[in-house]
Amino acid sequence: xxxxxxxxxxxxxxxxxxxxxxxxxxxxxxxxxxxxxxxxxxxxxxxxxxxxxxxxxxxxxxxxxxxxxxxxxxxxxxxxxxxxxxxxxxxxxxxxxxxxxxxxxxxxxxxxxxxxxxxxxxxxxxxxxxxxxxxxxxxxxxxxx
Amino acid sequence: xxxxxxxxxxxxxxxxxxxxxxxxxxxxxxxxxxxxxxxxxxxxxxxxxxxxxxxxxxxxxxxxxxxxxxxxxxxxxxxxxxxxxxxxxxxxxxxxxxxxxxxxxxxxxxxxxxxxxxxxxxxxxxxxxxxxxxxxxxxxxxxxxxxxxxxxxxxxxxxxxxxxxxxxxxxxxxxxxxxxxxxxxxxxxxxxxxxxxxxxxxxxxxxxxxxxxxxxxxxxxxxxxxxxxxxxxxxxxxxxxxxxxxxxxxxxxxxxxxxxxxxxxxxxxxxxxxxxxxxxxxxxxxxxxxxxxxxxxxxxxxxxxxxxxxxxxxxxxxxxxxxxxxxxxxxxxxxxxxxxxxxxxxxxxxxxxxxxxxxxxxxxxxxxxxxxxxxxxxxxxxxxxxxxxxxxxxxxxxxxxxxxxxxxxxxxxxxxxxxxxxxxxxxxxxxxxxxxxxxxxxxxxxxxxxxxxxxxxxxxxxxxxxxxxxxxxxxxxxxxxxxxxxxxxxxxxxxxxxxxxxxxxxxxxxxxxxxxxxxxxxxxxxxxxxxxxxxxxxxxxxxxxxxxxxxxxxxxxxxxxxxxxxxxxxxxxxxxxxxxxxxxxxxxxxxxxxxxxxxxxxxxxxxxxxxxxxxxxxxxxxxxxxxxxxxxxxxxxxxxxxxxxxxxxxxxxxx
Numbered sequence: 012x013x014x015x016x017x018x019x020x021x022x023x024x025x026x027x028x029x030x031x032x033x034x035x036x037x038x039x040x041x042x043x044x045x046x047x048x049x050x051x052x053x054x055x056x057x058x059x060x061x062x063x064x065x066x067x068x069x070x071x072x073x074x075x076x077x078x079x080x081x082x083x084x085x086x087x088x089x090x091x092x093x094x095x096x097x098x099x100x101x102x103x104x105x106x107x108x109x110x111x112x113x114x115x116x117x118x119x120x121x122x123x124x125x126x127x128x129x130x131x132x133x134x135x136x137x138x139x140x141x142x143x144x145x146x147x148x149x150x151x152x153x154x155x156x
Numbered sequence: 157x158x159x160x161x162x163x164x165x166x167x168x169x170x171x172x173x174x175x176x177x178x179x180x181x182x183x184x185x186x187x188x189x190x191x192x193x194x195x196x197x198x199x200x201x202x203x204x205x206x207x208x209x210x211x212x213x214x215x216x217x218x219x220x221x222x223x224x225x226x227x228x229x230x231x232x233x234x235x236x237x238x239x240x241x242x243x244x245x246x247x248x249x250x251x252x253x254x255x256x257x258x259x260x261x262x263x264x265x266x267x268x269x270x271x272x273x274x275x276x277x278x279x280x281x282x283x284x285x286x287x288x289x290x291x292x293x294x295x296x297x298x299x300x301x302x303x304x305x306x307x308x309x310x311x312x313x314x315x316x317x318x319x320x321x322x323x324x325x326x327x328x329x330x331x332x333x334x335x336x337x338x339x340x341x342x343x344x345x346x347x348x349x350x351x352x353x354x355x356x357x358x359x360x361x362x363x364x365x366x367x368x369x370x371x372x373x374x375x376x377x378x379x380x381x382x383x384x385x386x387x388x389x390x391x392x393x394x395x396x397x398x399x400x401x402x403x404x405x406x407x408x409x410x411x412x413x414x415x416x417x418x419x420x421x422x423x424x425x426x427x428x429x430x431x432x433x434x435x436x437x438x439x440x441x442x443x444x445x446x447x448x449x450x451x452x453x454x455x456x457x458x459x460x461x462x463x464x465x466x467x468x469x470x471x472x473x474x475x476x477x478x479x480x481x482x483x484x485x486x487x488x489x490x491x492x493x494x495x496x497x498x499x500x501x502x503x504x505x506x507x508x509x510x511x512x513x514x515x516x517x518x519x520x521x522x523x524x525x526x527x528x529x530x531x532x533x534x535x536x537x538x539x540x541x542x543x544x545x546x547x548x549x550x551x552x553x554x555x556x557x558x559x560x561x562x563x564x565x566x567x568x569x570x571x572x573x574x575x576x577x578x579x580x581x582x583x584x585x586x587x588x589x590x591x592x593x594x595x596x597x598x599x600x601x602x603x604x605x606x607x608x609x610x611x612x613x614x615x616x617x618x619x620x621x622x623x624x625x626x627x628x629x630x631x632x633x634x635x636x637x638x639x640x641x642x643x644x645x646x647x648x649x650x651x652x653x654x655x656x657x658x659x660x661x662x663x664x665x666x667x668x669x670x671x672x673x674x675x676x677x678x679x680x681x682x683x684x685x686x687x688x689x690x691x692x693x694x695x696x697x698x699x700x701x702x703x704x705x706x707x708x709x710x711x712x713x714x715x716x717x718x719x720x721x722x723x724x725x726x727x728x729x730x731x732x733x734x735x736x737x738x739x740x741x742x743x744x745x746x747x748x749x750x751x752x753x754x755x756x757x758x759x760x761x762x763x764x765x766x767x768x769x770x771x772x773x774x775x776x777x778x779x780x781x782x783x784x785x786x787x788x789x790x791x792x793x794x795x796x797x798x799x800x801x802x803x804x805x806x807x808x809x810x811x
Contacts, residue, residue, distance in 0.1 A: 031363060032283055032284070032363045033283040033284070034283075034284075049283075049284050049364075051363050051364065051365055052365070093382050093385075093386065093483040094476070094478050094483075094485055095229065095478055095480070095481050095482055095483050096254070096478055096480055096481075097227075097480065097481055100225075100254065100257050100258075100261075100480055101257075102314075103314075103363040104314070105312060105313050105314035108313070109475070111474065111475040113474040113475070113491065118473050118474065118475050118476050118488070119475075119476055119485075120475045120476065135365075139227065141227045141228075141229065141374075141375045141378035141379065141382070142378070142379055142382055
């Protein structure tokens with residue numbers, strides 16, 4: 012299972028730049044290819060491609076979301092969270108970190124999205140959370156059209 | 157097929173620089189699981205007999221667990237494996253932190269090193285590429301600073317680091333390997349192996365997904381586990397717990413842990429204070445050795461141990477520390493006014509080894525020592541045991557003030573203890589003699605000091621007294637890694653509740669006379685063997701001992717394994733794998749010239765002679781009979797403890 016690129020690719024390299032695991036190869040203005048063995052199905056390439064030339068792991072065409080700020084972002088529900096840091100570990104771009112307030116007597120730390128501009132909306136944090144304490148908040152996709 | 161394991165390992169030859177992958181056949185995982193089981197399978201074959209533990213033929217392995225990263229909980233432990241320079245046989249060390257999933261995110265179940273580098277190096281794995289890098293910029297740095305520097309050099313906080321500090325670089329046999337700012341794979345002296353190989357660190361930046369057979373069932377089990385763990389009640393201040401220990405000590409009969417609802421109580425204790433919850437409780441109970449094992453709770457009663465009570469270590473905690481995939485979070489990061497900024501909260505073992513064992517009542521010194529040893533990358537248990545040994549040498553006049561570089565080394569002198577530990581870290585003066593532990597030191601010092609060098613097979617004992625629970629004494633002697641408290645005891649067997657899942661295992665009585673604990677019998681041997689088997693499975697899975705001690709409701713290990721792999725094994729089948737792993741580790745020791753019957757535990761810790769005061773007054777352990785029964789329980793030779801070729805064949809392992 013992995014993402015793949017069709018022959019509509021124009022070689023803009025946006026996918027290559029956003030890929031968190033460097034699994035897309037190709038030269039500028041030439042066809043780009045996904046190394047399927049190393050793809051982690053994060054979907055960043057599919058969201059960024061301006062040519063609708065990316066297929067997801069189920070061979071469905073991915074929809075572009077032009078502005079990164081509209082890519083889905085994780086919402087952490089601390090009432091459910093057990094602070095196990097599985098989400099922090101799985102994030103391929105390390106945009107989650109443990110937050111706590113040293114000045115208070117509350118010693119429980121919880122994950123926060125402290126580098127939101129790095130988030131690629133891969134949803135792996137939500138998928139991997141064993142207690143479903145993370146949901147993804149879609150961006151303002153309507154505004155794109 | 158997705159079964160929780162990655163299906164391959166990475167070999168790094170530090171001498172030639174060659175790095176290669178090896179695919180592992182499915183049948184190996186089916187027989188040995190992953191983690192320590194996989195390591196036993198590989199190292200038995202690949203380390204030649206007679207290999208120098210500090211030489212190029214030794215293999216140093218970093219292993220993750222089969223369940224790590226599958227969505228299970230309490231499965232974030234990793235292990236280091238290799239031939240131990242401290243004991244001469246199988247060596248391993250277990251650690252929490254954040255390295256375990258990082259190994260699998262690189263695509264491997266294990267990363268193994270052989271050879272010796274020509275100059276200090278570290279291994280960097282990033283975006284599918286593994287490369288050895290020059291470590292000259294970080295060699296000499298302590299583990300906390302080195303980790304930060306290595307992350308910066310690699311490109312940021314997504315990297316996970318395991319590294320040695322000055323102790324490992326100087327090849328102290330008490331050196332360990334650190335991760336995440338102070339978690340430690342401390343035992344067996346494997347930090348010295350890493351230092352001898354001139355390997356400073358692993359820096360791992362993989363992002364591969366870890367897949368398993370039935371994620372839905374794994375997560376359902378995790379949700380039930382989490383609900384049981386999060387159950388919280390108001391807990392009384394710690395003196396109540398201490399006096400509960402006093403009460404239990406006074407009773408002639410011992411209630412079973414089920415009768416005391418101890419799974420729930422222990423869960424609450426760990427959530428509230430971490431292992432510090434045990435600080436006074438176990439002293440009062442009689443489980444904590446005091447004054448180099450010759451004292452008792454009477455030498456360190458509640459008035460003295462009060463300074464080391466749980467609140468002394470948790471009140472300055474700024475955030476709870478959870479290892480990867482842990483819902484409980486028994487660790488902590490502390491900020492103390494005074495000498496330290498932030499450091500990991502000292503654990504029970506550290507507090508007692510540097511506290512009660514040395515009659516040291518000064519909690520600030522324990523924070524300082526804990527931080528020093530975390531940064532040095534050194535085993536706090538072994539260092540505490542060695543310091544206590546040195547103090548007794550001075551007390552007996554075997555070491556003079558001149559011998560100890562003018563230090564006023566005396567029971568409870570925390571300033572002198574700190575100064576001595578600094579010397580041990582740097583291998584300066586008397587520190588050079590002591591940096592390799594009590595067995596080496598006592599052999600060099602002589603003059604009868606061997607009688608109070610407290611170890612089993614070369615490994616300093618941990619802070620659980622076999623004179624209180626003979627199971628600790630047995631496992632200290634019979635485990636292929638001797639001197640370890642993290643595998644079995646009579647108490648652990650009660651807490652594991654294995655008889656609830658495996659019919660033929662004996663169920664302990666709800667209430668029993670304490671003297672019955674000291675009478676060896678086949679049932680106790682069966683229970684001890686089951687502990688070893690179970691913990692081997694746990695170590696193959698990446699599981700945490702504390703989770704296992706919370707009972708099967710909070711740690712459904714066998715169900716998680718079946719869900720993650722798609723296997724349909726009964727618990728007995730997994731324990732059989734545990735027996736296989738134990739037998740290979742035992743065979744490893746025999747191959748490397750260790751006769752199991754030659755592994756001795758210092759007589760003092762066996763109650764020979766017995767203590768004349770305190771909780772364990774008059775108690776002596778019939779260890780020889782217990783050892784023999786244990787060997788028989790595994791089908792090994794009852795005289796020698798060696799597994800026969802027939803037994804190995806029966807277990808499906810041909811030499």
